[in-house]
Amino acid sequence: MKNLIAVFSFLFAMVSLVQAQDKKAPASPKITAESPDKSIKVVYGQPSKKGRVIFGPEGSTSLEKYGKVWRTGANEATEVTFKNDVMFGGKMVKAGTYTLYTIPGEKEWKVLLNSTLGQWGAYDYEKIKGNDVAMVTVPVSTGKSPMEKLTITPSNSSIAIAWDNMTVSVPVTKHGS
Numbered sequence: 001m002k003n004l005i006a007v008f009s010f011l012f013a014m015v016s017l018v019q020a021q022d023k024k025a026p027a028s029p030k031i032t033a034e035s036p037d038k039s040i041k042v043v044y045g046q047p048s049k050k051g052r053v054i055f056g057p058e059g060s061t062s063l064e065k066y067g068k069v070w071r072t073g074a075n076e077a078t079e080v081t082f083k084n085d086v087m088f089g090g091k092m093v094k095a096g097t098y099t100l101y102t103i104p105g106e107k108e109w110k111v112l113l114n115s116t117l118g119q120w121g122a123y124d125y126e127k128i129k130g131n132d133v134a135m136v137t138v139p140v141s142t143g144k145s146p147m148e149k150l151t152i153t154p155s156n157s158s159i160a161i162a163w164d165n166m167t168v169s170v171p172v173t174k175h176g177s
Helices: 002-022 125-131
Strands: 030-034 040-045 074-082 086-088 091-093 096-103 108-114 132-139 141-154 158-174
Touching: 030 141, 040 141, 040 158, 074 141, 091 132, 108 125, 108 158, 125 132, 132 158
Parallel strands: none
Antiparallel strands: 030 040, 040 074, 074 096, 086 091, 086 158, 096 108, 108 132, 141 158
16 A cells, blocks of 8 residues: 555656646747837747857858848747837838848848738748838847847837847837827
């Protein structure tokens, strides 16, 4: 009887341990960020640097290559929702939800909005690039201390993207403002 109780106790402990491991935080949690006035919402997977080189030229060991389309996050492609029509980096964009892609560069990034939703990564971007609604080029600011987690911050007047030692910001104004 003692052996039976010991076996069941052991099995219960193992099941509890496995369940606890299953409930740990995902490597790239899904983040929802909103502007203070709630007119812009961004939903993205938030990867961490984890000692990796994040941005670099083709042929380097970097995670993201200069000149290549990036989903700008982890897992599903990042989505941006505008409550109102806006000027996104000087380009007119109707109210709605869009997939956000970027093409990182050393000195500037291209930031793209695409009307095809539900994308996993940027793998099919070539097939859907005809659905781009805006592409803007913005300068890169470099920081001295690297940012561990990708952070996308919508404000009432911009969307900033920061990771590692790079930050870009796209001006966003309500159409007609």
